[in-house]
Amino acid sequence: MxxxxxxxxxxxxxxGQTAVRDLTLEIVNGELLVLLGPSGxxxxxxxRLIAGLETPTSGQVLIDGRDVTLVPPPRRDLAMVFQSYAxxxxxxxxxxxxxxxxxxxVDAARVDARVRETATALDIEALLERRPAxxxxxxxxxVALGRAIVREPKAFLFDEPLSNLDPTLRxxxxxxxxxxxxxxxxxxxxxxxxxxxxMTLGTRxxxxxAGAIEQVAPALEVFRRPANTFVARFIGSPAMNLWACTCARxxxxxHLVSPAFSIDLTGIDVAVPDGAGVYVGVRPHDIDIVPNGxxxxxxxxxxxxxxxxxxxxxxxxxxxxxxxxxxxxxxxxRIEVGDRVTFRVRPDRLHVFDARTGQRVxxxxxx
Amino acid sequence: xxxxxxxxxxxxxxVAILFPLYWAVIASFTPDSRLFASPSLVxxxxxxxxxxxxxxxxxxxxxxxxxxxxxGATTVLSVGLGGICAYALARLRFRGKAPVLAFVLxxxxxxxxxxxxxxxxxxxxxxxxxxxxGLVLPYLTFAMPLTIWLLVGFFRQLxxxxxxxxxxxxxxxxxxxxxxVLPLSWPGLATSAILTFLYSWNEFLFALSFTLGPERYTVPxxxxxxxxxxxxxxxxxxxxxxxxTVPVAAIVLVAERRIVAGxxxxxxxx
Numbered sequence: 265m266x267x268x269x270x271x272x273x274x275x276x277x278x279x280g281q282t283a284v285r286d287l288t289l290e291i292v293n294g295e296l297l298v299l300l301g302p303s304g305x306x307x308x309x310x311x312r313l314i315a316g317l318e319t320p321t322s323g324q325v326l327i328d329g330r331d332v333t334l335v336p337p338p339r340r341d342l343a344m345v346f347q348s349y350a351x352x353x354x355x356x357x358x359x360x361x362x363x364x365x366x367x368x369x370v371d372a373a374r375v376d377a378r379v380r381e382t383a384t385a386l387d388i389e390a391l392l393e394r395r396p397a398x399x400x401x402x403x404x405x406x407v408a409l410g411r412a413i414v415r416e417p418k419a420f421l422f423d424e425p426l427s428n429l430d431p432t433l434r435x436x437x438x439x440x441x442x443x444x445x446x447x448x449x450x451x452x453x454x455x456x457x458x459x460x461x462x463m464t465l466g467t468r469x470x471x472x473x474a475g476a477i478e479q480v481a482p483a484l485e486v487f488r489r490p491a492n493t494f495v496a497r498f499i500g501s502p503a504m505n506l507w508a509c510t511c512a513r514x515x516x517x518x519h520l521v522s523p524a525f526s527i528d529l530t531g532i533d534v535a536v537p538d539g540a541g542v543y544v545g546v547r548p549h550d551i552d553i554v555p556n557g558x559x560x561x562x563x564x565x566x567x568x569x570x571x572x573x574x575x576x577x578x579x580x581x582x583x584x585x586x587x588x589x590x591x592x593x594x595x596x597x598r599i600e601v602g603d604r605v606t607f608r609v610r611p612d613r614l615h616v617f618d619a620r621t622g623q624r625v626x627x628x629x630x631x
Numbered sequence: 632x633x634x635x636x637x638x639x640x641x642x643x644x645x646v647a648i649l650f651p652l653y654w655a656v657i658a659s660f661t662p663d664s665r666l667f668a669s670p671s672l673v674x675x676x677x678x679x680x681x682x683x684x685x686x687x688x689x690x691x692x693x694x695x696x697x698x699x700x701x702x703g704a705t706t707v708l709s710v711g712l713g714g715i716c717a718y719a720l721a722r723l724r725f726r727g728k729a730p731v732l733a734f735v736l737x738x739x740x741x742x743x744x745x746x747x748x749x750x751x752x753x754x755x756x757x758x759x760x761x762x763x764x765g766l767v768l769p770y771l772t773f774a775m776p777l778t779i780w781l782l783v784g785f786f787r788q789l790x791x792x793x794x795x796x797x798x799x800x801x802x803x804x805x806x807x808x809x810x811x812v813l814p815l816s817w818p819g820l821a822t823s824a825i826l827t828f829l830y831s832w833n834e835f836l837f838a839l840s841f842t843l844g845p846e847r848y849t850v851p852x853x854x855x856x857x858x859x860x861x862x863x864x865x866x867x868x869x870x871x872x873x874x875x876t877v878p879v880a881a882i883v884l885v886a887e888r889r890i891v892a893g894x895x896x897x898x899x900x901x
Contacts, residue, residue: 278724317795337798344799350792354814363810364800411800421799 266328266342266418266451267293268314273323275309275475283309285475287323291419292467296445296452298483300462301472302498307455310472311421314453316340327418338367343412344421347428349404351396357383357407358392364415382414402433413444419451426461441465459499463487471495489615493622496545496615502576502590504545508619511536520544520616523583525561527609541619548576549592550613553599559606563589568601575599579607652876659870666866681870691871693846694853699878700763701838701849702831705770709827710820712771713778718808720779721786722794732783739776747840754841761843769841770831777830778823785819786812821886832879850875 268291275284284306291297299307312318313325316337325333332340343364351360358379365375383389386406396404405425412420425441426434442465445452456462462469463483470480471494479491490496496504509522511529518529520542527544536542556562563579566588575595578588591607593599618625658666660677685691720728750769751760759765789812797807813820838849848856854871857864 315795315799317798336803337795338801338803341801342799344796346792346796348790348792350790350796352793352796352811363797363802367800367802367806411796415800 267291268419268451268453269324269326269329270310270313271324271326273310273313273320273325275306275313275318276321283475284313284320287475287477289470289477289480291451291453294449294451295467296454296465297480298462298466298469299453299455299472300459300466300469300498301457303457305472306475307457307472308423309475311344311423311453311455315342315344315421341418342421343415343417343419344423345408345412345425347424349396349408349428351404351407351411353396356393356395357388357399357410360396360407361392361410361414364411368415378414382410385413386410401429402437405429405433405437409444413448417450419453422452422454424456425454426456427458438464459501463499471498473498489624490545491624493543493545493617496617500547502548502592504547504615505551505587505590506543506545506617507584507587509542509544511538511540511542513538520614524563524581524589525559525609527560527611527614529611532611532614536616536618536625542625543617543619543622545615545617546609546613548590549574550610551589551591552608552610553577553591553593553597553605554608556606559608561589562604562606565599565601565603565605568599570595577605579605655869655872659866659873661866663864663866681864681866682874684864684867685870685874689857689867690845691853691874694848694850695874697763697847698832698850698875701766701770702828704763704767705774705831706824706828708767709771709774709778710824713775713823714782714813714816714820715808716775717779717782718786718812721783722791732780735776735779739773739780743773743836747836750837751840760841761847763847765841766838766849769837770834774827774830778827781823781826782816782819785816789815825883825886828882829879832875 270287270289273284273287274282276282287306287310289297289310299310301307309318313320316325316332316335320333323333324331327340327342352363355363361379361382362375365378370378379392380389383392386409388403388406388410391399391403391407396407399407405428408425422441426437429437438461445465454461454465463486466483468480469483469486471478471486473494479486479495481489481491486495487499490499490504493506496506507522507524509520509527512519512521514521514526518538520527520529522544561581563581565577566580567576567578569576569578573595574592575597577591577593577597577599579591581589589607599605616625617623657672657674659681660679661674662676662678662680665675719725720732754760754765754769757765759768793811793815794807797811798804802810833851834849835851835855838852839855842848842852845853845856850871854868854875857868857871
């Protein structure tokens with residue numbers, strides 16, 4: 265059990281490449297924090313900094329309030345599950361599990377008991393005498409997990425542990441990880457580029473880009489109240505619609521006006537002066553297809569993607585350039601390519617971002 | 632037709648390579664009287680005269696023992712120290728890594744002949760002439776660079792996560808090296824050990840220059856000094872050559888098994 269904190273940590277590689285810049289992050293005791301971001305965003309480097317496998321160029325790493333910035337990994341008492349599993353190929357599963365305990369000088373009987381307990385919990389008792397080369401991908405993943413659990417470390421670090429599994433196995437293992445976290449209630453830091461994993465597993469999610477954290481918040485909040493346009497675009501599938509608009513006074517009300525449509529802001533508090541440029545974001549499932557005359561705009565159907573439970577429709581709308589308007593409609597909708605439809609944006613589901621800074625300026629949605 | 636042609640070429644090559652060896656073995660069992668009078672491919676009578684003379688009259692055991700001690704010590708030191716050095720060069724981050732590697736390579740490229748005299752003077756000053764260390768130390772200057780270069784390449788291609796996993800499991804650098812890197816490095820270690828051993832076993836120039844008497848002669852030196860002023864005991868020379876080849880061949884064969892076993896057990900992930 266441990267609280268982990270990074271204070272103004274930067275990591276610049278000798279090549280001059282900056283992997284992490286001035287990053288501050290507090291990980292609460294017992295939570296599962298997900299570091300989510302596209303590849304190259306520095307999320308794995310953050311994990312390695314916590315592990316001690318990298319040393320920060322500046323800043324501090326604290327575990328339970330103690331400065332461990334220069335403490336080597338063996339003395340941090342953290343366990344890590346690697347993307348490649350990194351099982352010791354010359355050791356049997358039993359030896360793989362026992363290694364961390366043996367190194368710490370735990371006596372043989374206790375090692376044996378712990379290994380057996382862990383193997384039972386993960387259902388890998390039958391594999392104890394095998395070598396990693398004789399295991400399937402899913403079994404290796406379990407052994408890697410076992411090697412971390414067996415030691416009862418202060419915290420777990422996961423580096424994309426599911427990305428080498430096939431999709432069916434991945435969903436099952438994800439559920440097991442969630443159960444494991446609930447059972448152990450140990451601090452976990454989990455790196456992934458898969459937003460679904462992040463949303464389902466994370467107590468909180470930290471969205472990263474270019475070595476910095478764009479937003480840290482409970483999983484649903486990142487989805488409901490993205491802090492800026494990057495998070496808005498990155499989280500959610502299909503991706504959020506984002507349009508450049510101006511805030512203007514039309515008659516006696518304020519409107520968000522774009523070449524393609526106009527949205528009445530009556531009753532919505534947007535802290536933007538008249539005439540300011542903004543980005544308006546609307547999730548595809550917050551747009552409805554409505555009869556003519558009731559909508560905010562209209563467009564021609566270019567692509568229809570049936571996903572099963574719902575269908576995603578891409579509309580070509582004049583004035584938006586190459587950007588489609590993505591709308592989620594019920595699976596039984598009779599919309600076909602070439603149709604011309606009218607759409608209406610739900611005004612209470614708007615995300616408004618400052619056009620210059622990209623930061624969120626509307627605070628009404630999701631309360 | 633084509634396959635037969637290749638088989639013929641291969642057969643000829645094998646014969647060309649094996650014939651001298653065969654001839655040496657046969658000749659070493661042939662009495663001197665018949666060696667030049669009536670050479671034949673199929674021996675008519677095998678005698679152990681030459682071997683008896685070798686170990687009885689000449690005390691060939693001493694050079695064999697000397698060679699084993701010198702080559703063995705050189706191999707153990709070279710692989711041991713060179714291995715640690717190579718691991719540091721392959722994995723640790725420090726300044727001046729590339730210059731160190733270049734310097735190591737430069738040392739190994741020095742023409743041996745050009746340093747015999749300075750080395751002789753140096754060893755005389757250190758009172759190491761005609762001693763085992765007096766041969767092992769110079770051999771190391773040539774064997775270590777080879778080992779280091781071979782093993783740096785080998786360590787670099789091991790997945791670094793394995794060592795990181797060791798560190799995360801709580802093992803220090805040396806423990807990780809010992810328990811995780813070394814067992815996976817058998818093929819590389821065995822290869823460099825074989826090469827070092829062969830080099831030291833066959834080395835002639837230093838051995839001739841830095842040993843002063845039969846009590847420290849190594850096998851190649853001893854064999855060369857078999858020839859007297861008026862006669863060359865070919866039979867004994869060939870018998871000695873056979874004796875010198877057998878342990879090396881045996882070691883290589885055993886080590887090769889290990890190499891193959893090491894290669895298959897090193898499989899990391901499918």
